[in-house]
Amino acid sequence: MKLADKKELLQKYLHEKGLKSTTQRDDIIDVFFKTSTHINLEELLKKVRRKNPKIGYATVYRTMKLLTECGIAMERQFGDGQTRYEHIPDDSHHDHCICVRCGRIMEFENQKIEHLQKEIADKLNFTVTNHKLELYGFCSKCGS
Amino acid sequence: MKLADKKELLQKYLHEKGLKSTTQRDDIIDVFFKTSTHINLEELLKKVRRKNPKIGYATVYRTMKLLTECGIAMERQFGDGQTRYEHIPDDSHHDHCICVRCGRIMEFENQKIEHLQKEIADKLNFTVTNHKLELYGFCSKCGS
């Protein structure tokens, strides 16, 4: 999905809920879309302030919550106490094998699993916007 | 793995690290093993205090961290700001749907996916000991 489309999605969501568009929100979404990894609030705020120095951090929190609600961003917690934000992937998606001994991370992709996920979600009346699949264990080097 | 074995695992870990066994830790592990879902600290503390009313919450935090370190428990964050604790699954495993709008969590289980995971891991020469599968999106109440 292109930036323009995401912005449109946000506008639509805002309008539905009777909320208003603001330059702050636009600035934040612009900056967020230039990031490539899972960014935490502090880093994001720093980047946002390079564009618009007066933005308060509560606004960034609020906006990221909005983006999450309308399915544009995704919150992730890796257990370090901070929430990190990530783009919702456009189409394809990769999952991870993580070696608990050496920390090696291998990526994989499997259409069958993606398909089964959709099936399960349908049964639960749940609309999936994104997923996380992580396999933990021992890589070939670290044996079992 | 049986409760007795888990306790032994903890004792072994404590001894290795030069730490000591205490009744509090035993009480907490006992109570934790009677829980069935992902429990947060508050709920766990409440249950623990029914057995041993004087236990402080810092002790529960400290003990759960220990259990996590020695692979008996697992910390999970679903984005509601609280850490929840779960048993390391013995064999079967349940996965989660998480609503990004209202925070509702639904569990599911799917043998086909588990099987596909094993297949993928085999191809990568990877031995899976545990996994996490989380579907994020909108629950039936929150629509799409």
Add this chain to the structure above:
DNA sequence: ATGATAATAAAAATTATTTTCAAAATCAAG
């Protein structure tokens, strides 16, 4: 343009988690 409503920045408040500290418990060695 106006007026009702929502959004903002900054500060204060809240919440989960961690740390501190003095007292109590553990345990290896004598």
Add this chain to the structure above:
DNA sequence: CTTGATTTTGAAAATAATTTTTATTATCAT
């Protein structure tokens, strides 16, 4: 079994992330 060094504990204080409050400003349908 006692000792003594060390760890653990509970309670309270401290910390860190996030949320709420409040007065002011901005938005937008009319």
